[in-house]
Structure formats: structure tokens, C-alpha cells
Amino acid sequence: MLNIEGLNQFYGQSHTLWDVDLHVPEGQCTVLMGRNGVGKTTLLQCIMGHLAVKSGSITMAGNDLMKTSVEQRPRLGVGYVPQGRQIFPLLSVEENLQTGLPVRARNDRKIPDYIFDLFPVLAEMMHRRGGDLSGGQQQQLAIGRALVVNPQLLILDEPTEGIQPNVVTEIGDIIRKLNREMGLTVLLVEQKLPFARKVGDRFCILDRGRHVAEDDMAKLDDQLVKKYLTV
Numbered sequence: 001m002l003n004i005e006g007l008n009q010f011y012g013q014s015h016t017l018w019d020v021d022l023h024v025p026e027g028q029c030t031v032l033m034g035r036n037g038v039g040k041t042t043l044l045q046c047i048m049g050h051l052a053v054k055s056g057s058i059t060m061a062g063n064d065l066m067k068t069s070v071e072q073r074p075r076l077g078v079g080y081v082p083q084g085r086q087i088f089p090l091l092s093v094e095e096n097l098q099t100g101l102p103v104r105a106r107n108d109r110k111i112p113d114y115i116f117d118l119f120p121v122l123a124e125m126m127h128r129r130g131g132d133l134s135g136g137q138q139q140q141l142a143i144g145r146a147l148v149v150n151p152q153l154l155i156l157d158e159p160t161e162g163i164q165p166n167v168v169t170e171i172g173d174i175i176r177k178l179n180r181e182m183g184l185t186v187l188l189v190e191q192k193l194p195f196a197r198k199v200g201d202r203f204c205i206l207d208r209g210r211h212v213a214e215d216d217m218a219k220l221d222d223q224l225v226k227k228y229l230t231v
């Protein structure tokens with residue numbers, strides 16, 4: 001579904017991503033892993049068009065994303081849950097969800113009911129301000145907002161960061177459901193190994209801006225964990 005080839009990215013003079021390849025097969029959940037600062041968020045931001053790319057290619061379902069504007073990328077079916085959630089704290093839960101509506105077809109600009117089935121708390125707190133929600137609830141809101149655009153590919157950047165354990169389990173169950181029952185392709189940045197193993201079909205590891213490993217999740221062995229993931 002998503003194919004990245006030979007991607008190079010710079011922050012000013014600083015070469016951050018080096019010839020990175022990444023393949024996200026349709027219908028699977030791919031977990032992008034690596035220690036802090038190796039370039040995971042930078043890679044996601046290149047996919048979303050929030051950062052300029054120096055060279056390489058990014059295609060999704062046959063579309064050249066590099067030739068697609070930031071505004072158009074969600075319309076191709078990409079939903080994005082950014083690191084730190086980035087919900088709008090002064091807008092209500094409903095208004096936060098509504099920000100995704102312009103991406104939907106003109107005759108279908110309604111928040112889909114299944115989002116409230118997945119996250120009943122959002123229905124309960126519909127008129128509360130986003131900033132009044134707990135961290136876990138804000139994460140559910142951020143995922144709900146990404147689903148409003150009706151994505152085929154859902155990209156999540158560390159959705160479990162700073163969230164209490166019972167909500168982490170709930171979010172893991174929902175990501176699995178979206179992927180395995182509802183057929184969404186998922187690309188997830190995750191540092192928590194048990195969570196990655198639970199939700200992921202495949203892994204891809206970055207190390208100092210380079211792609212160093214990619215395989216089925218069952219092949220993520222102790223040697224790889226020690227070499228590239230433990231601190």
C-alpha cells in the first residue's frame with residue numbers, strides 16, 4: 001500500500017534520513033521502531049508532507065505522494081495521529097472531530113457512528129473541551145479524529161506515550177480491531193516492545209536515520225532488540 005524508496009531528508013545542514021526504504025503491505029500492521037532520535041517521527045512527517053524531502057520516492061496505492069499537496073494527502077486515504085496527540089484544547093470533542101469533515105465527500109460530511117462505538121467516552125464527552133480530557137481520552141479523540149477522514153492507511157506516532165496501562169491495553173485492542181476486523185492498513189511508531197508484538201504483523205527498524213531491519217514480527221529476536229532497541 002505504502003512504498004518508500006531511497007528517502008533522504010535534511011534539517012538544514014543536518015542529514016537525518018539516509019536512503020530509507022519502507023514497505024507497508026496492504027491490510028497489515030507495520031511497526032516502525034528504533035531508539036529515541038533515530039528519525040521515526042521525521043519519516044512520518046515526510047509521509048504526511050509536513051517536512052520537505054531531499055530525494056527518494058513515496059507512493060501510496062499507486063499515487064505519488066511527493067506530487068500531492070499536504071492538504072490532498074488525507075483525501076487519498078491517509079489518517080494521521082501525531083506524536084503528543086495535538087488535539088485542539090479549546091475546541092469541544094465534537095468540534096475536534098469535525099475538523100476532519102471537509103476531507104469527506106460533500107454528501108457525507110457526518111462523523112461516522114462507528115467512531116462512537118469504538119470510543120464511547122467521546123460520545124459521553126461530546127460537548128466538553130478537548131483540554132479537559134485525560135491523556136488517554138485525548139489519545140482516543142486523536143484516533144477518532146483521524147478516522148473521520150475515512151482512511152485506508154492509519155498512521156500513528158507513539159499512541160501509548162504517557163498513557164496509563166489500562167488505556168494502553170484498550171488502545172491496542174482498538175488498533176487490532178481497526179486492522180484485523182475493519183481492514184485498515186496501519187503504520188505505527190511504537191517503543192513499547194510488548195505492545196508492538198501484540199498489535200504488529202511486521203516491524204521495521206531505523207538506526208541513526210538508516211533502515212537496518214524489516215521482517216515479520218515473529219522474527220524480532222533478542223539479538224535485534226539488544227542491538228537496536230534497548231537503551
Ligand SMILES: Nc1ncnc2c1ncn2[C@@H]1O[C@H](COP(=O)(O)OP(=O)(O)OP(=O)(O)O)[C@@H](O)[C@H]1O
Binds near residue numbers: 034037041
Ligand atoms: N525541527 C528539527 N530541527 C532540527 N533537528 C530536528 C528537528 N526535529 C528533529 N530533529 C532531529 O532529527 C533527529 C530525528 O528526530 P525524530 O524526532 O524524527 O526521532 P524519533 O526517532 O522520532 O525520536 P523520538 O522517539 O524521541 O520521538 C534527532 O536527532 C532530532 O534531534
